[in-house]
Amino acid sequence: KRWPFLEAGSFRYAYFSTEGGALHCRKIASGLAKWLRANGANVYENSKVVEVDAEAGHIVLESGETMQADRIVVAAGAWVLKLFPELDGELKTYRTALAYVEPPADLKAAWQAAPVVLDVGGAIDGYVIPPSGGAGMKFGSGLHRVPTSDADWNRQPVAGEGEAIRNLFSPPIARIAEYRVTEVVTCAYT
Template sequence: MRVTIVGAGIAGLSTAWSLSKQGHDITLIEQGSIPNPLAASGDRHRMIRRAYGAADGYARTIAEAFDSWDLLWNDLGVSHYENCGVLGISQFAGDGAEQFRAGLDRMKFEYEKLEPLDAAARYPFLDPTTFRYAYFDRDGGALFSERIARDMKAWLKMRGADIRMHTKVQAVDPHSASVRLGDDTIVSADKLVVAAGAWTLQLFPALAENLMTYRNTVAYLEPPADLEDAWSTAPAIVDIGSKSDGYVLPPIDGVGLKFGAGVNKTIEPDPDANRNAAPGEGDRLRRLFSPPLSRIDEYTVSEVKTFAYTFTADKRFFSTRIGNTLVVSACSGHGYKFGAAVGRRIAESLETGDDALLARWLKAQTH
């Protein structure tokens, strides 16, 4: 089967990987480089964790995600995952961190609960006077997304995939599974997969009733010198327990300390617009982390990066079949951790034609 895939984020790359393993003829088209620093799958590292709050379906699926990553590491010959563990910090009753902990309890996942003074003794960057408790889950950590994309690209090339970077798709004929490129070249296949992330609506504007495009930022920070060692052995932080939905990825293996917050996302219909960080944007993000972090004014912003994401109203993944084309948006701000599993499921759907099963899995529905 000849399959064209539009978009080489983690969903597109993983779909190409899975289909190539089954012997299919793959053409992968990406408008930028691989990895594309402007896409949702860009950046240096991403969190993977078992804590999922009220979304028990995704919490159940996380085992499949870990298994799928292991299959990818086996093919690549190297693991791009650091199991540094995941920390939650609760400041108020019912905050995001507590909801994540309740999800761990429902799933019967084990974790270690820490009183504030014990947590601050272990993690000296915390201010123990500002939070109720913390908890540590040993399973989870960081996926090195840029390294994953580079190695998957190399693996696909060795398998004979036709990879076209810096190639913009101008239009799609979903019924004939063909695309028109910027130079008016037509690329045809038996099946077409569109995993174009925030650029999906440029090709399928009618899906605006299902997908919304957002802009978000993350900041890389340099901590005070006397806290560098503490951060170098720190876990990821899934939630700091404030209304910001703040999270942290620690500095690991040459990749810096990264801060992000869900409250930062803003609607931006054009994913190519407003991509330069505004003056002070990194400092505003930094200040969201006090409390529970102490001495936040002593941290220095070294870099601010912007990203474009697609979200659904229910923050679940989305797929739809149009003719011989499968359109997939596995994002809503939490898609990367499932990336390898998403690709395997898309490939299975293309081979079996069972769109309903794929849709249920993407939405983490059990029935």
């Protein structure tokens, strides 16, 4: 009754905690950039680095410009192997996607009050993030990831990809076909 979007009898147990919640990466990144600037750091957003000499504190930008620094913080995400190929073997890059969905009208209020679902159980390796922080509701699944050697590979969603991701969640999510896919976002991560 508390969460009518769950299909009764499709799971054995659930754990609920009032602590925690969704992390919103754009808000975190912009907040970090603001904090760094306020504390005297030079932040160069949207500056693609193509070479790093960590020992010498030297970088080369895609434009050919070079920079020297006392310290370099690399926040390259899935592109880190392009800068440090020697980490291949320790780190692997994956392409995945997540589906933003609009829940059925009669379940919207329940989802607004719902916690993040870290793992829906079973073989799905899936998570659900209810609408929060101005972002829509999303489904993501580890079953949908594909290993790649290039973080820029296959970054456009393909037809039906959002529905394929969404459909992995039934059960335990009831009435899954009624969740309208509004957007599909691809991601690359290590």
